[in-house]
Amino acid sequence: MTKRLLVIMTALCMLLACFPIAASAAAGDSVVIKLTIGSPTVNINGVDSKIQPPVKENGTTLVPLSVITKAFGAKLNLEKNKIITLKYNSTVVVLTIGSKEVKVNGVVTKLTTAPKIVNSVTLVPVRVIAQAFGATVVPSGNLITITGKVAGDAASTNTGGTSGIDTDAGKTKVGDSYYGWSMNYPTDLSLSYQSDNGDWTVWSDGSNNPTVVVGIEDEEDTLTKEELRDQIQTYFGDNELVMEKKTISVGGVSYEKMVTKSRDGWFFEYRGIQKDKRVFVVMSGVKATSRDALNKYQDLLDSFTLSFDKSDRSLKDVTKVVNGFITVHDEDYGIEVKLPVNWHRDTESSTPLFFNVDEGLIDFAIKSTVDNETAEQWRAKERAKLEKQFASDYIRNFEESTITLKNGQGQVLKYEYTWDKKNWITEYDVFLIAGDHKYSVSFYLIKADSLKTKLMFTQIINSLSIDTKYVDSNFSEIEEATDLEGQVLKKSSNKYSYSIELPATWTADEKDFESSLVSYYTDHGTFFLNVIEDATALEYNKALASYLNTDEDAVAAGAEISQNVMVNINGSMFQRIDVVYPKASQPLKSSVYMIERNNRLYVLQFTVSQANDSAGYQEEVTKVLESLKFN
Template sequence: MKKKLLALLITACMLFALAPAVAGAAAEPLEIKLAIGSPTLSVNGATSTIQKPFKSNGTTMVPLSVITKAFGAGLKLEKNKIITLSYNKTTVVLTIGSKTVKVNGGAVALAAEPKIVNSVTMVPLRVIVSAFGATLNLSGNNITIKGFKAESASTGTGNNTSGIDSDAGKTKVGDSYYGWSMNYPSDLALADQSDNGSQLIWTSVAEDRSIYLAIEEIDQAYTRQEVRDHIQEYFNETEFAVESTTVNAGGLSYEKTVSRDRNGWYFEYHAFQAQNRIYLIAAGVKSDSRDDLNAYKSMLDSFKPSFPSGDKSVKDITRVKDGFYTAVDKDYGLAVKLPVNWFRDDKSANPTFVSEDGFMDFQISSLAPGDTAEAWLDRSRKELENEFQSDYVRSTNESTIQLADGPAQVLSYEYSWDKKTWYKEYEIFFVSGTHKYEANFFYKIDGTTKGDTLYNQIVGSLDIDIAFVEKNFSELDDTDALNDLTVTKTSKTYGYSITLPQSWYGSKKDFEADEVEYGMPYGSFGISVGGELAASDYPQAITEAVGTDPDLKKAGATVLSSTTTTIGGATAYKIAVGLDNLDIPQVITYLALDHNGKTYLLTYTLDKAAYTDANRGKIEGVINTFKFNN
């Protein structure tokens, strides 16, 4: 993420031109009195105590609360450093650590930047007072401001804004769920925070400095070397350690590693063990000198694997509430609440979330005219009955679930690949506008109700931005539409052609090579040309291998059938072999045939649970399109 600040110097007359007209007679007059070096503030005669104003580079700095409370200005705080003040129709934006302020979008250069002093945010007075249309008179150290209260003292505040006064003056940041805190890196901006908040990155505008924080759950204590190895897992390809040591300070012990990479970066890592977690905090600087890491020494040293719940100077940035966080996929217009131990699969193109407790994915496709969620469910149930042998699927049920966007149809069932371990799957079908939405949720059955509870909590929280999808997604055929479409593949080198479903996907798809391979639901299909055996030798060779090969014996191999058939006008020797001892038992079917001095071997593999008449019929139909072209 890159940001560029445009600093424009504008004159005092231009600044006053940006200020709003003074409020009418109905506005409440305001007189504020304060003094540099004095803790006393007077607002219309009522006094209170504030942190003492001071001068910095000739600029009077006052507590932010003088502006928000005296003028009744609204306040919004973003990223714990960007302050937006709203007063009637005027907006003033300041950034802690930046000498640029924006008044109604116009940039003004400051002599002194907003800063945090003793946990209080101090801001430049004159630029804000002038923008609010008030007058400011100085007499020695005494300051008198005259203006008017905001027309609505609640502007910019309330439940619908983020970062209200409670965020002002925060000097530390932490996470109450993961239990950590540290000084806020005020010269950096929070660039990224993972869905559940276990990983965070702060970066500079120039992207030449960064802070990285990662929390990882562990099931038992690590040795010192294991912690150091854990640190090195975060190294990039050209990174190498220049220091590795154990540090004991402030009652805490941690492993410290300093490294350098060949791209001009230095890094300092601190790794702590606490609360069955490894906390890794790292600072990085792009520099020719390791000494530049010292700029982050106090920040690194401030890190603690604990959260001080009573410390009002700590901003809690946790994303976890009651053990759940909200994952948002803006590209798909999707939001869903997930347990903290669920993670997004970043390698998946469509939204996919996984954990040891289960799996869920989400897909969007086009809605055909006249189609409904009920008809979609009915098709899926028939497909399920065709694709699983009856003794590998059970407890099929239809129901509905209420989503944020309306009721969805649900097909649930239990299935197994080996009749030993069973899983439960929910297929959720929802239609709206011109699109279909499908979510799949499954978990391993363990004899408890945990899986069904998670299903109701997770899937029930699905919230789809229908308007976004309608605007950004157009026609998207699903795999059902592709099942009826085919493509003919031809090999000029080996003189054959075959027609494949367009829903199959090729892992080896060069038909001029001696081997091709395609994936399909519940199995694979391949063609190879060549080999030392003639087609008629395959039945005996496979039978002998099943009886003698130790790997095949271990896999529980048995010859299920051995017959002949005709493919492309040639006699094909067909042998089916069952492999019962695999994690997922399979049946491999070989079809060998000779043509023009070459042996062609067509092979298809199906999971035993999917070894149905319907699935075999589909594949045999494909094989029947095989023909020789010479």
């Protein structure tokens, strides 16, 4: 293969990697990850770190999970010691160690290679996660370069404002009636934190250090002794060494016990037990010079039992669950809402965000009011945006209605949309104007049962309460990012003798126009402009055909050329090649426009989800192409 074809082939490798970012994703700092198959070194934004070397199996590159979570700021949750849930802005990716199935926002697709554990490090397929995060993956031999955006800023963990139970006179026990556990009352500690649904409860000493913890996880399978011990180890910190591991009996009940010591001087005792479809882990911790310091909590741990006697008046119930719902407070935004117990708050999100990976997602936003704008007008404007954003056969069943909320009349916009014409997502958007601000609440629900979907929406929205006085007092003007709509930025390259106008709403990724490659995140996908020296369109066509027929990822995505024609743009003839990827998790369309000038091949590539390949998007692409001028 000639040197020119190698350069073209490298450019072609971007085709499958150019997945669109979600319109609602928070724009963060750029992140560039460079790693090499078989090498223990990763470079993230110019800084080298040591990792478990990436491997390639069946054409799929597996990288350490920690590279993804740390570089992109994705939130990680591990269930059953094997189910991995990644939250990146509004995108939820679920993988399972040993399984070739992956869920992206509820849509199931197949992997060629399953996630695995190597030397106690979890390795995951990098491309499917990067694609879901809107990042690009460019392979060049064994070197892989991943370019994307860091997720939105993390918010501090909400402690729920729970007060200590040691002020409850007459209480000698504490427990949770929903989860069905109880134990002796820790008189020298205070209840310092509970998760929203009560599956994580922490008691602390006077220095606010976690001292006694009860953790609960759902587990469908019956675990062996070793599997239960593995589950306990998911609670460990990064530097804990195991000092004891055995089965113990307390009151005739068997527990798996582990004692550890961290490198910073903490000793921990863990006890794990499974009942029905839940795993309970109760633990104590103390910073000391000897593990004997744990002995002061032995009686408390021994008192832990998987029962809750509602008739026992000495028993303090700390449950957060009432009739299957939990009440969630977000003090920073002045909101209170009731959610099903199996829903979770995204504690890493800077705005209120709640989700269940199998049911859906809810987000909440505050903006400043616009002079004389009504909620009905706001709803109409948002509907017009959606109709422009989606191709007509990917969005359907618009319904408009009015709902009475605790803070006034809300306007509801209900609709359904899809990325693949197979799996449809129901969304309810609620618009409320109260005081100096306007509020939007979006419900993304993936349940197939429309009756249950509507019931869930109704229950949740009717419970929503907003402290509008607090918001008006603490939030000032929050303008919408509409002032850039319709505006363009003119860019030019002296080295490569061209100029081009790009929408001001696009976000630059590689923006040095004196280099051979520039790239942008568009409103609905990605844009690349690549200048290849001493190359021809014919060579590109040959390389493209080879790539689509031999690249394993392209073949798996069903890549094929849907159109190859000559088009006239401002009097110049461009070759246009459309490549579709119908089997991708979000079916894609990539349009490549090529023209030869001065011994150079200019390649403009627009990649978009087929769902967003709308008339409005095509109009935007046409304007960009028509703005291209050569010096």
